[in-house]
Amino acid sequence: MDLLGTSMAPVALAFAVLHVAGSAQALSQVLAAYIGAQVAFVLVGGLAADRFPRTLVLQGSNVVSCLAQGTVGALVITDRATITALVVLVAIGGAASAFGMPATEGVVPQLVTREHLQQANAIMAFGRRGSMVLGPAIAGLLVATAGPGWAIIADAATFLLATLALARVNLPPRTVATGSSESVSFFGQLREGWTHVHSRTWLWAVIAAFGVINAIQAGAWGVLGPVIANASPHLGARGWGLAVSAQAVGAIGMTLLLMRLPLNRPLRQGMVGVSVMAIPLGLLGFRPEAWFLATAAVLGGAGIEIFGTGWRTALMEQVPPDALSRVASFDMLGSFIAIPAGTLLYGWLATRADVATVLVISAIVYATTALATLLVPSVRRLQRLSSSPTTRTSGSVR
Structure with a gap:
């Protein structure tokens, strides 16, 4: 709710x-x-x-x-x-x-x-x-x-x-990893959470990449999208609404598939998936027509959802349960900081550069940043942990 x-x-x-x-x-x-x-x-x-x-x-x-x-x-x-x-x-x-x-x-x-x-x-x-x-x-x-x-x-x-x-x-009951202590100071526990982040190359590499990806997503799609739509007779407010809804439809459809299709290498598949969002970003600048953009947005939304599910699954498997929320908070901090920065940057670019050119370049940078993470071996090779024997105790809903 x-x-x-x-x-x-x-x-x-x-x-x-x-x-x-x-x-x-x-x-x-x-x-x-x-x-x-x-x-x-x-x-x-x-x-x-x-x-x-x-x-x-x-x-x-x-x-x-x-x-x-x-x-x-x-x-x-x-x-x-x-x-x-x-x-x-x-x-x-x-x-x-x-x-x-x-x-x-x-x-x-x-x-x-x-x-x-x-x-x-x-x-x-x-x-x-x-x-x-x-x-x-x-x-x-x-x-x-x-x-x-x-x-x-x-x-x-x-x-x-x-x-x-x-x-x-x-x-x-929560399990506490060996070596961690709830009696340490506030900053000590934050340092412990940061240790879990920087000791895992795949984790901080993806967070760093999403500092760029989220800034482009928020600025190019969120700010320049409505600007392009308002100026294009082939898109308009109605076409833009269709594209945004299509992105959500693509994501919803992918969640249904992921309930059955396993992501054996969640980060490799996720980063390839998120790179697909570059297609609607590029089309927004190159050919902003409603049905072309909506079709591409379905693919982009589906790709983003592959990453979202794969990323959360990797975190939950690879990070100790007693540190998971702290690690997630560092991930969220990187995302939140990027969003207003991207909004302000693209708002400035909209008044000083050709918007279509900015969008095409942004799409290239977006895809390159996402796919560049695959050069990191731990991102490319990380696999799902064996499902048995399990180390978790299942909770219940009364």
Whole structure:
């Protein structure tokens, strides 16, 4: 349920901010507050998820998100909202999500055996992608009929429902790897988490590559995409919406396949898969026509999902369970930092360079960066661990 709420939030919040201030600058301030809080707290969130019961961390994250979003909704409904208040409350929600996301990554291997990790990650991805299709549509309907304040209240309610659902999840006791200690300091535990990252070449190599890939994805597709669509008679807003939806459809379709098709070399297959997104990026600059772009976006979304499932499966198999949330938080930190950087860079390029040329060059850099990781032997050769004997204890849902 919290996935549905998270996917509803951008639409509901955007219209709430425009209702209060009617300013694009105000909207950028609110969105920056959310991302900034995530960046500031994600490492702390990963540490908390490795130190305390993960269901408790998730419940705490959901409760804080519910209260923050509920307060935003109430202020908008009563016409008492100010941009300052929204910035503060959205930052609180961003900080809460920084605790919930690493905890979620750590919960999955506690609930399923090793041989079912890929299927479990594919199911989780199906839920995420499905919510990305349904959430914005539901939020848009609520904004149009009841108003943005009530849309945000509905968003807050999904976090409350998720908190109640988590009460039924019973996780087994966490295993603590030899040499680690919960009594060490905050910075000591962060250093321990970083040690797990930099001691695995495949891990930091992929994170570094995604610093570039995410910046291009956010800037070229997220910023320049609408610019190209608005200027092209063969694309337009409707064609761009079709392309974005097609990307989600491709990802959803791939999650269904990955519930059955094994990824024996998850990083090799994943990085090849993610490189396919260069095709719609290049077409966006070279030939921005709706059906061509939508077809390519289906392939791009499917390729990205191969990476997403393969990457999470590799992390859950290769990283000790007691350090998994901290390692995931370092991964997320790299991703979050790249997103605003890419947005700002491409916004600057849009005013100073030919947009079509920028997109074609970006597609080449995107594919080259993804495929260059295969030059790292540990990325290219990493395999799924043997499914037996398993070292995990399966959790249960009462």
